[in-house]
Amino acid sequence: EDQVTQSPEALRLQEGESSSLNCSYTVSGLRGLFWYRQDPGKGPEFLFTLYSAGEEKEKERLKATLTKKESFLHITAPKPEDSATYLCAVHPYGGSQGNLIFGKGTKLSVKP
């Protein structure tokens, strides 16, 4: 069964304290892995798509990496505005882009 597990469930950081969020996945074949950011009361906001092991993408203080079994979202020198829930989702082979399998997310809090 295809599944996605994110850890930790919650993470509290001080401003400037770098860390990483983990997304482990089990799928029969991976077509793409997605990272989203979700603020309270809002829909998920797209961050990255990764397609193959070894791929990396960066956006401001965020960097996403992908291996054959997991993805990491590295946050460098975070700021309070980075506080949000970060969601990981996979698009397995045989599935559709509109039918993603999501993890339950990591809730990140960054204190000034």
Added chain:
Amino acid sequence: KAGVTQTPRYLIKTRGQQVTLSCSPISGHRSVSWYQQTPGQGLQFLFEYFSETQRNKGNFPGRFSGRQFSNSRSEMNVSTLELGDSALYLCASSLAPGLVSGQETQYFGPGTRLLVL
């Protein structure tokens, strides 16, 4: 370019009633998906529509249904509401269902918060 819009944003219903939620995708997007988000289960796929046809359906009871119109706008309906249907219902749109390397992914709307009393 306007994003995905969903109406209404908030809704309160009682058990046994039915509800219809609406989603307007990004202009030019023809694929619309619906998800249910709850604190316990996270985001769960409901169904996906493309060119007015349902392409995929998640593991939800038949009380949950949807449709898509020729202008790509979509509606979902939940009949005989239960307390457990209280959730944030999210709509997402994309150009097409297929995922092509380098192609844009799906974009989510703000959601409709449904509370069943």
